[in-house]
Amino acid sequence: MTAPGGDTPRDPGLQPERTRLAWRRTTLAFAVAALLAGREALLHGVSPAGLLGLSLCALAWLAFTVATQRRIAALGSARPAAMTAGTAAWAVLCVVVLAVAGALLVFLGPR
Known part of the structure:
Protein backbone atom coordinates (compact mmCIF):
# COMPACT_ATOMS: atom_id res chain seq x y z
CA MET A 1 0.00 0.00 0.00
CA THR A 2 1.38 3.41 -0.93
CA ALA A 3 0.56 6.84 0.32
CA PRO A 4 -0.98 9.44 -2.05
CA GLY A 5 2.43 11.01 -2.69
CA GLY A 6 3.85 7.70 -3.83
CA ASP A 7 5.88 7.21 -0.67
CA THR A 8 5.39 4.16 1.44
CA PRO A 9 3.80 4.93 4.82
CA ARG A 10 6.30 5.20 7.61
CA ASP A 11 5.87 3.35 10.85
CA PRO A 12 8.59 4.71 13.12
CA GLY A 13 7.72 2.33 15.94
CA LEU A 14 9.59 3.18 19.08
CA GLN A 15 12.71 4.52 17.37
CA PRO A 16 11.94 8.24 17.96
CA GLU A 17 11.24 7.52 21.63
CA ARG A 18 14.54 5.63 22.00
CA THR A 19 16.35 8.52 20.35
CA ARG A 20 14.71 11.04 22.70
CA LEU A 21 15.72 8.92 25.69
CA ALA A 22 19.29 8.68 24.37
CA TRP A 23 19.50 12.47 24.07
CA ARG A 24 18.20 12.82 27.63
CA ARG A 25 20.72 10.29 28.96
CA THR A 26 23.52 12.08 27.17
CA THR A 27 22.41 15.41 28.65
CA LEU A 28 22.35 13.86 32.11
CA ALA A 29 25.88 12.47 31.65
CA PHE A 30 27.00 15.88 30.39
CA THR A 65 21.03 21.46 26.87
CA VAL A 66 19.59 23.95 24.37
CA ALA A 67 20.73 21.79 21.44
CA THR A 68 19.25 18.72 23.11
CA GLN A 69 15.88 20.35 23.72
CA ARG A 70 15.70 21.52 20.10
CA ARG A 71 16.48 18.02 18.85
CA ILE A 72 13.95 16.42 21.20
CA ALA A 73 11.31 18.88 19.99
CA ALA A 74 12.15 18.03 16.38
CA LEU A 75 11.71 14.33 17.16
CA GLY A 76 8.18 14.99 18.38
CA SER A 77 6.72 15.31 14.89
CA ALA A 78 5.09 12.42 13.05
CA ARG A 79 7.93 12.34 10.54
CA PRO A 80 11.04 13.76 12.23
CA ALA A 81 13.69 15.25 10.02
CA ALA A 82 17.25 14.00 10.12
CA MET A 83 19.60 15.81 12.42
CA THR A 84 21.28 18.69 10.65
CA ALA A 85 25.03 19.03 10.37
CA GLY A 86 24.80 22.25 12.40
CA THR A 87 23.18 20.48 15.34
CA ALA A 88 25.76 17.71 15.23
CA ALA A 89 28.61 20.23 15.02
CA TRP A 90 27.14 22.20 17.92
CA ALA A 91 26.95 19.07 20.10
CA VAL A 92 30.53 18.11 19.23
CA LEU A 93 31.73 21.64 20.00
CA CYS A 94 30.05 21.53 23.40
CA VAL A 95 31.75 18.22 24.23
CA VAL A 96 35.14 19.56 23.14
CA VAL A 97 34.67 22.71 25.25
CA LEU A 98 33.80 20.55 28.26
CA ALA A 99 36.93 18.44 27.70
CA VAL A 100 39.14 21.54 27.41
CA ALA A 101 37.58 23.03 30.54
CA GLY A 102 38.18 19.78 32.40
CA ALA A 103 41.79 19.75 31.27
CA LEU A 104 42.17 23.34 32.48
CA LEU A 105 40.83 22.36 35.87
CA VAL A 106 43.00 19.28 36.21
CA PHE A 107 46.28 20.56 34.85
CA LEU A 108 46.21 24.27 35.70
CA GLY A 109 44.27 24.19 38.95
CA PRO A 110 45.97 24.68 42.32
CA ARG A 111 47.42 21.67 44.07
Missing part, protein backbone atom coordinates in the same frame (compact mmCIF):
# COMPACT_ATOMS: atom_id res chain seq x y z
CA ALA A 31 25.51 17.53 33.49
CA VAL A 32 27.28 15.06 35.78
CA ALA A 33 30.61 15.73 34.06
CA ALA A 34 30.07 19.50 34.37
CA LEU A 35 29.15 19.16 38.05
CA LEU A 36 32.24 17.05 38.75
CA ALA A 37 34.37 19.66 37.00
CA GLY A 38 32.74 22.35 39.11
CA ARG A 39 33.39 20.34 42.24
CA GLU A 40 37.04 20.02 41.24
CA ALA A 41 37.25 23.78 40.70
CA LEU A 42 35.75 24.60 44.08
CA LEU A 43 37.38 21.82 46.08
CA HIS A 44 40.93 23.10 45.74
CA GLY A 45 40.19 26.78 46.18
CA VAL A 46 39.16 29.36 43.67
CA SER A 47 41.79 30.30 41.12
CA PRO A 48 41.63 32.13 37.78
CA ALA A 49 42.02 28.81 35.92
CA GLY A 50 39.32 27.29 38.12
CA LEU A 51 36.91 30.13 37.43
CA LEU A 52 37.62 29.93 33.71
CA GLY A 53 37.13 26.17 33.70
CA LEU A 54 33.97 26.42 35.76
CA SER A 55 32.44 29.07 33.52
CA LEU A 56 33.37 27.11 30.38
CA CYS A 57 31.73 23.99 31.84
CA ALA A 58 28.57 25.91 32.70
CA LEU A 59 28.36 27.51 29.26
CA ALA A 60 29.03 24.20 27.49
CA TRP A 61 26.35 22.47 29.55
CA LEU A 62 23.84 25.23 28.86
CA ALA A 63 24.55 25.19 25.12
CA PHE A 64 24.33 21.39 24.99
Whole structure:
Protein backbone atom coordinates (compact mmCIF):
# COMPACT_ATOMS: atom_id res chain seq x y z
CA MET A 1 0.00 0.00 0.00
CA THR A 2 1.38 3.41 -0.93
CA ALA A 3 0.56 6.84 0.32
CA PRO A 4 -0.98 9.44 -2.05
CA GLY A 5 2.43 11.01 -2.69
CA GLY A 6 3.85 7.70 -3.83
CA ASP A 7 5.88 7.21 -0.67
CA THR A 8 5.39 4.16 1.44
CA PRO A 9 3.80 4.93 4.82
CA ARG A 10 6.30 5.20 7.61
CA ASP A 11 5.87 3.35 10.85
CA PRO A 12 8.59 4.71 13.12
CA GLY A 13 7.72 2.33 15.94
CA LEU A 14 9.59 3.18 19.08
CA GLN A 15 12.71 4.52 17.37
CA PRO A 16 11.94 8.24 17.96
CA GLU A 17 11.24 7.52 21.63
CA ARG A 18 14.54 5.63 22.00
CA THR A 19 16.35 8.52 20.35
CA ARG A 20 14.71 11.04 22.70
CA LEU A 21 15.72 8.92 25.69
CA ALA A 22 19.29 8.68 24.37
CA TRP A 23 19.50 12.47 24.07
CA ARG A 24 18.20 12.82 27.63
CA ARG A 25 20.72 10.29 28.96
CA THR A 26 23.52 12.08 27.17
CA THR A 27 22.41 15.41 28.65
CA LEU A 28 22.35 13.86 32.11
CA ALA A 29 25.88 12.47 31.65
CA PHE A 30 27.00 15.88 30.39
CA ALA A 31 25.51 17.53 33.49
CA VAL A 32 27.28 15.06 35.78
CA ALA A 33 30.61 15.73 34.06
CA ALA A 34 30.07 19.50 34.37
CA LEU A 35 29.15 19.16 38.05
CA LEU A 36 32.24 17.05 38.75
CA ALA A 37 34.37 19.66 37.00
CA GLY A 38 32.74 22.35 39.11
CA ARG A 39 33.39 20.34 42.24
CA GLU A 40 37.04 20.02 41.24
CA ALA A 41 37.25 23.78 40.70
CA LEU A 42 35.75 24.60 44.08
CA LEU A 43 37.38 21.82 46.08
CA HIS A 44 40.93 23.10 45.74
CA GLY A 45 40.19 26.78 46.18
CA VAL A 46 39.16 29.36 43.67
CA SER A 47 41.79 30.30 41.12
CA PRO A 48 41.63 32.13 37.78
CA ALA A 49 42.02 28.81 35.92
CA GLY A 50 39.32 27.29 38.12
CA LEU A 51 36.91 30.13 37.43
CA LEU A 52 37.62 29.93 33.71
CA GLY A 53 37.13 26.17 33.70
CA LEU A 54 33.97 26.42 35.76
CA SER A 55 32.44 29.07 33.52
CA LEU A 56 33.37 27.11 30.38
CA CYS A 57 31.73 23.99 31.84
CA ALA A 58 28.57 25.91 32.70
CA LEU A 59 28.36 27.51 29.26
CA ALA A 60 29.03 24.20 27.49
CA TRP A 61 26.35 22.47 29.55
CA LEU A 62 23.84 25.23 28.86
CA ALA A 63 24.55 25.19 25.12
CA PHE A 64 24.33 21.39 24.99
CA THR A 65 21.03 21.46 26.87
CA VAL A 66 19.59 23.95 24.37
CA ALA A 67 20.73 21.79 21.44
CA THR A 68 19.25 18.72 23.11
CA GLN A 69 15.88 20.35 23.72
CA ARG A 70 15.70 21.52 20.10
CA ARG A 71 16.48 18.02 18.85
CA ILE A 72 13.95 16.42 21.20
CA ALA A 73 11.31 18.88 19.99
CA ALA A 74 12.15 18.03 16.38
CA LEU A 75 11.71 14.33 17.16
CA GLY A 76 8.18 14.99 18.38
CA SER A 77 6.72 15.31 14.89
CA ALA A 78 5.09 12.42 13.05
CA ARG A 79 7.93 12.34 10.54
CA PRO A 80 11.04 13.76 12.23
CA ALA A 81 13.69 15.25 10.02
CA ALA A 82 17.25 14.00 10.12
CA MET A 83 19.60 15.81 12.42
CA THR A 84 21.28 18.69 10.65
CA ALA A 85 25.03 19.03 10.37
CA GLY A 86 24.80 22.25 12.40
CA THR A 87 23.18 20.48 15.34
CA ALA A 88 25.76 17.71 15.23
CA ALA A 89 28.61 20.23 15.02
CA TRP A 90 27.14 22.20 17.92
CA ALA A 91 26.95 19.07 20.10
CA VAL A 92 30.53 18.11 19.23
CA LEU A 93 31.73 21.64 20.00
CA CYS A 94 30.05 21.53 23.40
CA VAL A 95 31.75 18.22 24.23
CA VAL A 96 35.14 19.56 23.14
CA VAL A 97 34.67 22.71 25.25
CA LEU A 98 33.80 20.55 28.26
CA ALA A 99 36.93 18.44 27.70
CA VAL A 100 39.14 21.54 27.41
CA ALA A 101 37.58 23.03 30.54
CA GLY A 102 38.18 19.78 32.40
CA ALA A 103 41.79 19.75 31.27
CA LEU A 104 42.17 23.34 32.48
CA LEU A 105 40.83 22.36 35.87
CA VAL A 106 43.00 19.28 36.21
CA PHE A 107 46.28 20.56 34.85
CA LEU A 108 46.21 24.27 35.70
CA GLY A 109 44.27 24.19 38.95
CA PRO A 110 45.97 24.68 42.32
CA ARG A 111 47.42 21.67 44.07
